Amino acid sequence: MAASYMKIDPIKNCPFNRDDSPFGDVVLSSRARLARNLDGFPFVHRSSSSDCKEVSSLIKQICDHQPDDATLEWVNLDELDAQSTELFVERHLVSSDLANATHPRAIAVGPELSRSVMVNEEDHIRIQSIRPGLQLDEARKDVEALDIRIEEVIAYAFDEQLGFLTACPTNVGTGARFSVMLHLPALRIIKDLQRVRNACEGMSLAIRGYQGEGSKAIADLYQVSNQVTLGYTEEQLCSIIANDFLPPVIEWEREARKSVASNQYSKLEDQTHRSFGLLKSARMIKLHEAMQCLGNIRLGICLGLIDSIEIKTINKLFIEIHPAHLRHLYGIDTPDAEICSLRSDLLREKLTE
């Protein structure tokens, strides 16, 4: 029920509350995800309701028996109200497909809502870890530790040649998807984003918008992830992003920021303070506009134009201004029509503190 989720406060439990965000000026967050299936069961889309329940109870038993320093809270999504489910979607813990499905499905979440196990999505299990800044290898270790504890008890569908067997062959092998969320406003301003796209193409990486597959870039936020999951070790897949792709991209964005600061200073100053002023004054604001203004302010903070706000405040606001988070803060029954004004209330409060 909804109450079982509310034991974890999504505002207090946020990876962005921490201060450690390596390369946080460009890298917003790092995410690792493993797709796994149980041997002896059909994949989820071919499973009967009783198969799904059986898989779910088995995984629940394991999640209920995690060590004290790695506890997971179990939430049955088919019993959860739409509002709380949407909170998980906004935190990138549950996909929209899983949120809208009707079969028995669940999620087990750890403190900070950074580690999670999604049950009966496209695959029986999706183990995930999200960390702030560039901590891809740490996120990989998080999911591997959980994976090892699960495989001690259950038999995974595994093949010597093809590795971990997944419902979609695009995930077969390691079943691993590593991704980073990047903030690239200056490369957009100097119209040099194509360089990043070319780098992605050359390394078999996918570049997407804030919401992942099929989404457009908002607030100059881009998600980059590995496309290939077979033929590499998990460490190699991580290293392609963290050691081959990111260092030059971080350097390009930092150089572009310096160039914008010296060649287009007035324009940058205007954009930063116009966005800051708008968010501190508006009485109603839509999500997309608020996100873009936050992105502009973030760039201004990184270049020293604003020093009264911390980057982590902006990172948290990117999440907290979404509708389900606002409803959690201001009341579950808030009508849609009032969301825009609540969003502006929150932004004024956080940006004038």
Place this chain on the structure above:
Amino acid sequence: MTTCDYCDQDAVYHDVQIKNGVHKTQNLCKQHATEAGFLLDSADLSIVLNIGESDLPSKSTAVACSDCGMTIAQYKEKSLLGCPTCYETFKNKLKHIIAEVQDNHLQHIGRAPSSEGVDVNRHLEVLRLLKKLDKAVNQEEYEQAATLRDQIRELHDGGELHEN
């Protein structure tokens, strides 16, 4: 009459599979049985007892996965396979698809489940106990349910297997 696993219609196709000691039953209405590749054009096919992976081959299952009934045509609709056995059933066709989406890689070199760690017997025992637990709870036999729950807990804590 039993209803279909996927809708409220009466099931006309009943399948019991036993793999690695696990019983899996499937009950399908005419529409879902046809979609799954089981051609039900005569009444005498209304009950098919399919034991193991390759017993009782029939023309209806020849092109479908022996474990889940998936056909390659159904795979192409959603780009999703039906079960782990599909990888073996459609090995030749999948080889090209996998090579295309995985940059021509066809050999896994990443982590494998630890052979010492995986205890299939324990996995199956837990499954068996969970089924019994479900039944006990449904029949309101709470004393038995508590015993079963303790046994499952003990299995997860690495305790000895209990024989019933």
